Amino acid sequence: MTSESKAAPRDADANQAPGESPAPSVVDRLADGLFQLVLSPFVEIGALFTVLWQTLVQAVRPPYRVRLLLASAEFIGVGSIFLVSLTAFFIGAVLSLQLVDGFRDFGAQSQTGAVVGLGMARELAPVFTALMVSSRAGSAITTELGSMRVSSQIDALVTMAVNPIQYLVVPRVLAGLVTVPILTLVFDVVGMFGAYLVGVHLMGLDPGVFMERMRWLVDWDDVRQGLIKAAIFGFTIALVACRQGFHASGGAAGVGQATNRSVVQNAIAILALDYVVTAVVIGQGL
Amino acid sequence: MKRLFGGMGQASTPVETPEARADAVQIRIQDLHKSYGTHEVLKGLSFDIRRGKVNHIIGPSGSGKTVLMRQLVRLESPDSGQILVDGVDWATLHGLTLDRMRIKFGMVFQMSALFDSMTVFENVAFPLVEHTSMSKQEIRERVMDRLGILGVAAAANKSPAELSGGMQKRVAVARALVRESEVLIYDEPTTGLDPLTTQTVDELILETGERFGVTSIVISHDMASVFRIADRITFLNFGRVEATGTPAELLETLEPATLAFIKASGVSQDILDERSRNG
Ligand SMILES: Nc1ncnc2c1ncn2[C@@H]1O[C@H](COP(=O)(O)OP(=O)(O)OP(=O)(O)O)[C@@H](O)[C@H]1O
Ligand SMILES: [Mg+2]
Numbered sequence: 072m073t074s075e076s077k078a079a080p081r082d083a084d085a086n087q088a089p090g091e092s093p094a095p096s097v098v099d100r101l102a103d104g105l106f107q108l109v110l111s112p113f114v115e116i117g118a119l120f121t122v123l124w125q126t127l128v129q130a131v132r133p134p135y136r137v138r139l140l141l142a143s144a145e146f147i148g149v150g151s152i153f154l155v156s157l158t159a160f161f162i163g164a165v166l167s168l169q170l171v172d173g174f175r176d177f178g179a180q181s182q183t184g185a186v187v188g189l190g191m192a193r194e195l196a197p198v199f200t201a202l203m204v205s206s207r208a209g210s211a212i213t214t215e216l217g218s219m220r221v222s223s224q225i226d227a228l229v230t231m232a233v234n235p236i237q238y239l240v241v242p243r244v245l246a247g248l249v250t251v252p253i254l255t256l257v258f259d260v261v262g263m264f265g266a267y268l269v270g271v272h273l274m275g276l277d278p279g280v281f282m283e284r285m286r287w288l289v290d291w292d293d294v295r296q297g298l299i300k301a302a303i304f305g306f307t308i309a310l311v312a313c314r315q316g317f318h319a320s321g322g323a324a325g326v327g328q329a330t331n332r333s334v335v336q337n338a339i340a341i342l343a344l345d346y347v348v349t350a351v352v353i354g355q356g357l
Numbered sequence: 358m359k360r361l362f363g364g365m366g367q368a369s370t371p372v373e374t375p376e377a378r379a380d381a382v383q384i385r386i387q388d389l390h391k392s393y394g395t396h397e398v399l400k401g402l403s404f405d406i407r408r409g410k411v412n413h414i415i416g417p418s419g420s421g422k423t424v425l426m427r428q429l430v431r432l433e434s435p436d437s438g439q440i441l442v443d444g445v446d447w448a449t450l451h452g453l454t455l456d457r458m459r460i461k462f463g464m465v466f467q468m469s470a471l472f473d474s475m476t477v478f479e480n481v482a483f484p485l486v487e488h489t490s491m492s493k494q495e496i497r498e499r500v501m502d503r504l505g506i507l508g509v510a511a512a513a514n515k516s517p518a519e520l521s522g523g524m525q526k527r528v529a530v531a532r533a534l535v536r537e538s539e540v541l542i543y544d545e546p547t548t549g550l551d552p553l554t555t556q557t558v559d560e561l562i563l564e565t566g567e568r569f570g571v572t573s574i575v576i577s578h579d580m581a582s583v584f585r586i587a588d589r590i591t592f593l594n595f596g597r598v599e600a601t602g603t604p605a606e607l608l609e610t611l612e613p614a615t616l617a618f619i620k621a622s623g624v625s626q627d628i629l630d631e632r633s634r635n636g
Contacts, residue, residue: 223470230430230464231484232456 115336122236122314126244129237139242147208147243147309148250152257154203159258162195163187163265171274180274184281185288187266192293196258197251198345201304204251205337209312212243213333216316217326225317240317244309251305252298259294296352303348304341311337371454377444383408383540383572384429389438389448391424398424400596401438406540406589411566411573413583416593422576425593426544429574430462431455442540460488463533463571465543469525471517471532477504478513481532488536503531506568507561523554530565541565542574547582555579559586 166187174180216239219225228235263285270276312333319329350356384406391399398421406412414422428435431447440447442461450458471480481500485491491499504510507527509520517525526546533541543562547555559582566573577583583590584604591601592611600610608616 219472222468223466224472226432227464227466227470227472229432230459230462231487232459233487 118318119311119314122240122317123310125236126240126310126313129234130241130245132237136238136242139238140245143242143246144250146211147204147246147305148253151200151204151207151250151254154207155200155254155258156261158199158203159196159260159262160265162199163191163262163267164269166190166195167266167269168274171270171276180276181280182284182288183270183276184263184266184285187270188263188285188289189293191262191266192259192289192297193349194297194345196255196262197297197300197304198341200251200255200258200301201308201341202338204247204254204305205308205312205341206334208247209308209337210330210334212309212312213316213319213330214326216313217319217329220317220319221322221326235317240310240313243313244306247305247307247309248302249305251308252301255297255301256294259297296349299352300345300348303344307340307344308337311340371445371450371458373443373445377441380443381408382406383443385439385441386429387439387441389425389428389440390436391421391428391433392436398596399428399435402593402596402598404591404598404601406572406574408572409566409570410588411562411575411586412589412591413575413577413587414591414593415577415580415583416599418578420593421596422593423544426542426574426576430464430542431459460536461539463530463536463538463541465526465529465533465541465546467545467548469517469522469529471525471528473517476514476516477509477520477528480517480528481535484532484536499535500531503535504528507531507565521554522550523557526558527561530561534565534569534571538571540572540574542576544576545578546575547577547579555582562586 167183170183170186171180174182216225219239225235225239228238267278267281271278271281315329315333315336316326319326321328347357382405386405387403389399389402390397402421402425414425416422424433427433428448429440431450434451435448438448445458447455447458471477472483475483478500481503482496485496485499489496501510501513504513507530509524509527509531512520512524512528517528520528530541546558546562550558562573562575563586565571575583575587587604589602590604590607592599592607600607602610
């Protein structure tokens with residue numbers, strides 16, 4: 072801004088005339104907003120990678136905080152079993168219902184178990200598990216770390232010579248990495264149970280055919296693809312959640328906004344990463 | 358301690374000379390600068406913190422008190438200038454060397470900053486568990502001793518959220534003192550407390566200073582408290598030191614405008630008169 076353009080708005084401010092705000096300020100503000108809009112994703116990604124780097128450095132540096140890791144694993148993993156199972160059951164059930172109904176038109180309903188199993192193992196289990204963990208545990212992590220930030224508890228850790236990344240972030244990120252794949256396995260099992268229940272007991276499919284077709288189509292590679300995704304999602308969820316909480320500012324409202332950003336960013340990250348990882352694993356589509 | 362030294366080929370801890378430790382001035386801040394982007398907050402501060410005294414830092418909102426505190430305990434790094442603590446320049450310390458020296462400062466945050474996932478006992482034990490090889494029994498004794506002296510032993514198994522603001526402050530002081538820190542820093546210890554609690558916190562600062570022989574640095578808005586308990590006062594304004602000295606000296610050197618600011622903050626003429634006589 073030049074000194075002339077600075078002087079102009081001051082005159083206008085003094086008059087307080089509505090609709091007479093000088094042109095440079097509006098253009099400036101528009102340019103500013105546009106600039107921010109374009110720039111902010113890069114700033115976000117930069118901040119995330121900074122935390123990622125610090126987390127990797129602190130993860131290999133002693134002391135190794137096993138107790139905190141177990142506590143985080145309990146919170147993220149054990150605490151999410153019920154929600155993940157519930158989701159899995161209904162997803163499996165409704166998918167089974169839809170597929171039996173849809174496949175019946177061309178007499179392929181015997182493939183229901185196979186198709187549900189494949190979709191579940193490769194896509195639905197990791198993605199839905201990750202989304203559930205993000206909305207339950209991820210948001211809670213952001214809120215907890217955010218509250219610690221705005222009430223100076225993170226500063227207190229630093230003044231007591233305890234590295235807050237090592238103390239707070241590393242256990243949560245490792246716990247996410249380990250527990251989300253396990254939860255995904257739970258999702259696979261419970262989801263197939265739901266599909267079996269609806270397909271066989273309600274829709275009258277033959278149990279032997281249901282299982283046999285599923286075993287024929289779904290193999291270990293499919294499950295492994297799901298678990299690789301789950302590990303990547305779990306790591307990402309915890310990292311994004313921690314980073315948002317860690318850098319929260321502006322009191323309780325700021326913590327709320329950080330939690331909001333954490334859930335939104337995680338949803339986007341999960342879906343975008345899902346495509347990328349799938350493309351890499353099956354070797355096409357990139 | 359072992360874990361801090363472990364495996365890192367860092368420079369050894371800078372040494373404090375005996376002369377520096379005998380000096381009545383424990384901390385010398387020289388030409389300290391700090392900017393955020395283009396916004397210069399600290400514009401070359403220089404003043405002293407006296408050993409074993411209650412040193413107040415006061416000034417209007419936005420004058421840079423909190424920013425100064427964050428440089429002092431190295432939550433942030435100053436852009437330039439020196440922070441000589443017992444002859445060692447803290448402004449240039451970093452990494453594990455800095456962490457090893459951090460025991461020097463105990464910090465009492467404005468909102469006390471107790472870990473709310475832990476009990477009062479665990480909060481006070483935390484620095485010992487992290488940094489010493491003391492046995493469980495030794496830790497228990499030390500923590501209960503500190504809590505006892507500060508009058509909150511009965512709250513040991515409560516969670517911080519169950520305590521009143523004044524009691525939280527006592528626990529925060531216990532935590533700051535548990536590893537024998539030499540300098541205690543209170544950030545706005547009385548802001549937001551009622552007059553009665555304010556008085557007990559003032560007494561707490563005085564008592565703690567005497568009982569443990571620590572240097573106290575108090576960042577405060579509360580002019581009445583300042584003139585009641587301060588040995589030394591540093592007055593910040595717009596990122597510069599406007600005046601520094603004993604309360605009596607300060608009352609003599611201050612410009613009329615600054616005096617007006619102090620009086621407007623609710624310091625009675627009686628206190629001012631008394632302090633200028635006693636100073
Ligand atoms: N991290 C930061 N980034 C940018 N500006 C900052 C930052 N921290 C502080 N400031 C600015 O520095 C100035 C001094 O802030 P500071 O918090 O030190 O004031 P203060 O003297 O503690 O005031 P108060 O008495 O209200 O607490 C303010 O203008 C503030 O906006
Ligand atoms: Mg402040």
